[in-house]
Amino acid sequence: MKDGYRFMGALYEIIGAIYSLGRIPRCKVSMLKHVKPGDRVLVAGVGHGTEAVAAARMGALVTAVDLSPTMIKQLQKKIARSGLDTSGLDTSGSNGSSPSPPPIQMINDNILNVTDPDGYDMVIANFFLNVFPRELMTEIFHHMTGLVKPGGCMVIGDFTLPAAGGWVFRVFQNIYWYIAAIFFWITADNAVHQVYDYPEMLKSKGFDIPEITYFNIFGIKSYWSILGKKPKP
Numbered sequence: 001m002k003d004g005y006r007f008m009g010a011l012y013e014i015i016g017a018i019y020s021l022g023r024i025p026r027c028k029v030s031m032l033k034h035v036k037p038g039d040r041v042l043v044a045g046v047g048h049g050t051e052a053v054a055a056a057r058m059g060a061l062v063t064a065v066d067l068s069p070t071m072i073k074q075l076q077k078k079i080a081r082s083g084l085d086t087s088g089l090d091t092s093g094s095n096g097s098s099p100s101p102p103p104i105q106m107i108n109d110n111i112l113n114v115t116d117p118d119g120y121d122m123v124i125a126n127f128f129l130n131v132f133p134r135e136l137m138t139e140i141f142h143h144m145t146g147l148v149k150p151g152g153c154m155v156i157g158d159f160t161l162p163a164a165g166g167w168v169f170r171v172f173q174n175i176y177w178y179i180a181a182i183f184f185w186i187t188a189d190n191a192v193h194q195v196y197d198y199p200e201m202l203k204s205k206g207f208d209i210p211e212i213t214y215f216n217i218f219g220i221k222s223y224w225s226i227l228g229k230k231p232k233p
């Protein structure tokens, strides 16, 4: 299994917090206000797991998936520091084998290998889909939308699409994104591409977009957290 984050995985979260002047950590948890105790929440490409731990604290049943063993270790450390009851913690990837329900079930695997016939109330992709070239991103996005149960939602937190606000804003948003993309291309072999239009992608899958929260830097929309709701049949 290729671990693109083995060199800088430990520093990943602090780099994001500094580069975003604290906006990324806020962006990652902003839609958790829609989580209710007992909800099933899936976090794909969980990294250090800020939102996974926050959702577990709210009483959600969290499944956290990451391909990188380095990132899974960082998540384990965060859970250990979190004060969550880890007595039944299950890192095996299998459901229901623990004596008590684990606060966070960790799966060290490709998200494409994760299936669930019941579906999740919330599927989260924070700063995740942007690591892939368009074709693979589309495949993973399609797979993830299939994991949302009818009436459930998908949350995407990421860099904003350089669009509204005039050309000065668009230049800033583009430069801001490409600096990050090139840094992670060098350090983690992520793809470099134009910012993806996540609201349009969600709409194309029949999702409604009831809410988008923006996080600004110098008054410029720099990050967004998008709530997509899957209609009931």
Ligand SMILES: C[S@@+](CC[C@H](N)C(=O)[O-])C[C@H]1O[C@@H](n2cnc3c(N)ncnc32)[C@H](O)[C@@H]1O
Pocket (backbone or CB within 6 Å): 005, 013, 016, 028, 044, 045, 046, 047, 048, 049, 065, 066, 067, 068, 071, 109, 110, 111, 112, 125, 126, 127, 128, 131
């Ligand atoms: C840019 S990081 C984002 C981490 C975290 N979501 C955050 O916002 O801090 C992308 C994460 O996706 C993971 N990843 C990449 N490809 C993956 C895949 N196919 N399945 C699951 N995780 C993957 C990486 O290991 C990394 O932890």
